Amino acid sequence: MAQYWLYKTEPSTYSFERLQKEKSTNWNLIRNYQARNFLKQAKVGDLVVVYHSGDVKAAVGLGKIIREAYPDVDPDDPKTEWVQVDIQYISHFKAPVSLGAIKADPTLKNMLLVKQSRLSAMPIEKDHYEKLVRLGNG
DNA sequence: GCCAACGTTGGC
DNA sequence: GCCAACGTTGGC
Numbered sequence: 001m002a003q004y005w006l007y008k009t010e011p012s013t014y015s016f017e018r019l020q021k022e023k024s025t026n027w028n029l030i031r032n033y034q035a036r037n038f039l040k041q042a043k044v045g046d047l048v049v050v051y052h053s054g055d056v057k058a059a060v061g062l063g064k065i066i067r068e069a070y071p072d073v074d075p076d077d078p079k080t081e082w083v084q085v086d087i088q089y090i091s092h093f094k095a096p097v098s099l100g101a102i103k104a105d106p107t108l109k110n111m112l113l114v115k116q117s118r119l120s121a122m123p124i125e126k127d128h129y130e131k132l133v134r135l136g137n138g
Numbered sequence: 139g140c141c142a143a144c145g146t147t148g149g150c
Numbered sequence: 151g152c153c154a155a156c157g158t159t160g161g162c
Contacts, residue, residue, distance in 0.1 A: 010148090032157080053148060099149080118147050118156055 003046045004129040005038065006059070006113055007087070008120045011052045016060045019050070019089045027121075028072045028084035035121040040069045042085050049124065049132055051113065058096035059132055063087040093136025107131055 007027060009015070019025055030036055046065040052058055067086035074082055102108040108131055112122040124132075 008148095034157095057149075116156085117149070117154090120147085 003041070003043060004049070004124045004126055005042060005046060005065075006049045006051055006111070006122050006124045007063075008051045008053050008113075010054045011056055012054065016050045016052065016089075016092070019063065019087070020061075020092070022089075024066060024086060024088040026067075026072075026084045027087050028082075030072070030084070030121060031074070031082060032118075032120060035119055036083055038121045038123060039083050039085055041123075042068060044068060047090075047129065048087055049129065052096075056096070057099040059093065059102070059136065060096045061092040061136070062090040062133070064090055093133075094138055095136060097132055097135045101135060102132075105131065105135070 011017075014025070027039070030039055042065045044065055044067065048063040048065065049059050050061055050063055052060050064087065065085055066088045069083040069085050072082040072084035074080060099114075102111065103114060108114075108128055111124055111128055112119055113124075116122070
């Protein structure tokens with residue numbers, strides 16, 4: 001059974017548009033233990049909601065895991081076992097789901113995204129995933 | 139092992 | 151630009 005994740009990115013660093021153009025990418029440079037532990041749990045076929053932080057502040061579309069966690073060696077910190085996963089572009093939402101809309105939704109406002117704003121990779125419940133897709137695709 | 143100081147992320 | 155919420159670092 002597929003799991004559902006929300007991965008955050010700063011679009012000036014790596015945008016969802018760039019993922020669309022490249023079709024797939026390695027999701028790397030996660031340097032937070034909690035987020036890394038979630039990356040390690042990702043399985044091929046899991047679905048990922050991509051969220052743009054910064055100026056955009058909205059869930060922008062969907063991707064899926066195509067390669068499970070493998071080493072992401074940090075030259076400045078080679079002894080720590082950071083990991084990356086590969087993700088494939090699926091689709092843009094017809095309309096991005098803004099943080100405001102997420103906070104306004106009684107179910108979605110309980111997501112870790114809202115409660116723990118610094119976390120860059122996190123699990124989301126199936127209900128949350130489905131609600132986000134519904135809001136994004138109308 | 140504790141905790142104060144500092145750094146980072148991300149929303150406002 | 152500021153600040154809240156964390157995470158990390160380093161002195162003790």
